[in-house]
Amino acid sequence: VIRIAGGRYIGAARAAGRYPEGTDPALGAPEIAFAGRSNVGKSSLINTLVARRGLARTSSTPGRTRQLNFYAVEIGRDPVILVDLPGYGYARGSEDERRAWRPLVEGYLEGRRTLAAVVLIVDVRRGLEAEEAQLLEYLGAHRLPAVVAVTKIDKIGRGQRPAALRPIGAAAAALAAVGVVGVSAKTGEGREALWRRLFAPPISLLGGRAADG
Numbered sequence: 001v002i003r004i005a006g007g008r009y010i011g012a013a014r015a016a017g018r019y020p021e022g023t024d025p026a027l028g029a030p031e032i033a034f035a036g037r038s039n040v041g042k043s044s045l046i047n048t049l050v051a052r053r054g055l056a057r058t059s060s061t062p063g064r065t066r067q068l069n070f071y072a073v074e075i076g077r078d079p080v081i082l083v084d085l086p087g088y089g090y091a092r093g094s095e096d097e098r099r100a101w102r103p104l105v106e107g108y109l110e111g112r113r114t115l116a117a118v119v120l121i122v123d124v125r126r127g128l129e130a131e132e133a134q135l136l137e138y139l140g141a142h143r144l145p146a147v148v149a150v151t152k153i154d155k156i157g158r159g160q161r162p163a164a165l166r167p168i169g170a171a172a173a174a175l176a177a178v179g180v181v182g183v184s185a186k187t188g189e190g191r192e193a194l195w196r197r198l199f200a201p202p203i204s205l206l207g208g209r210a211a212d213g
C-alpha cells in the first residue's frame with residue numbers, strides 16, 4: 001500500500017514562469033499535472049489522491065479555476081507536487097480569460113523542468129473527444145508521459161465498466177498515452193492503481209523530466 005502524508009497547498013501561478021517559491025521542502029520535487037475539461041473532476045481527484053477532502057477547491061460551477069494550484073504530498077519519504085491546471089472547454093468566462101489559458105498552460109507544460117507526468121482526466125461517459133486527442137498529441141510531441149484517468153466510474157454499473165473503458169483505452173494507446181486507469185473521486189476506486197501507474201516507467205517521480213536529459 002502506498003503511504004501518503006502531509007497533503008498541503010504550497011501556492012499558485014497566474015502567469016507562466018511565475019511558480020511558487022518559498023521554504024516548503026517539497027519545492028523542486030517532481031510534479032504531476034492534472035489536465036482536463038472544466039468540471040471533469042480534476043480538483044476532486046487530487047483530493048482523493050492525497051486523501052484530504054477539502055484541499056483542492058472543488059465546485060459545481062465549471063471553469064472557476066484560472067490559475068495553476070500547487071499541492072505537495074509525501075509518498076513515503078519522497079515529496080511529489082500535484083498541479084491542478086485550469087480546465088478547458090468552458091464557453092463562458094471572459095474573452096481575456098480564454099485567451100490567457102493557452103500561454104499559461106502551454107508555458108507551464110513546455111517550460112517546467114520538474115514536470116514528470118501529466119494526468120489527463122476524462123469523464124467515463126464522454127471518453128476522449130477532439131480536445132483530449134489534441135492534448136495527448138501535444139504531450140507526445142513534447143515527450144511528456146501522459147496517463148489517462150477515466151473518472152466518475154461510480155456513475156456507471158460495474159458490469160458496464162469494461163465495455164466503457166475498452167474504447168477509451170484503445171484510443172489513448174493509439175495516442176501514446178502510457179496508461180489508462182478507471183477512477184472515482186467519490187468512492188476512491190482506482191486511487192491506488194493510479195498512484196502505482198505514476199510510479200512506474202517511463203515516469204520518473206524521483207528525477208523529473210531533467211532526468212532523461
Ligand SMILES: Nc1nc2c(ncn2[C@@H]2O[C@H](COP(=O)(O)OP(=O)(O)OP(=O)(O)O)[C@@H](O)[C@H]2O)c(=O)[nH]1
Nearest residue numbers: 038039040041042043044058059063087152184185
Ligand atoms: N459522482 C462523481 N462526481 C464527481 C467525481 N469527481 C468529481 N465529481 C463532481 O464533479 C463536479 C466537478 O468536480 P471538480 O473536482 O470541481 O472539477 P474540476 O475539473 O476541478 O472543475 P474546474 O476546476 O471548474 O475546471 C463536482 O460536483 C464533483 O463533486 C466522481 O468521481 N464521481
Ligand SMILES: [Mg+2]
Nearest residue numbers: 042043057065
Ligand atoms: Mg477544479
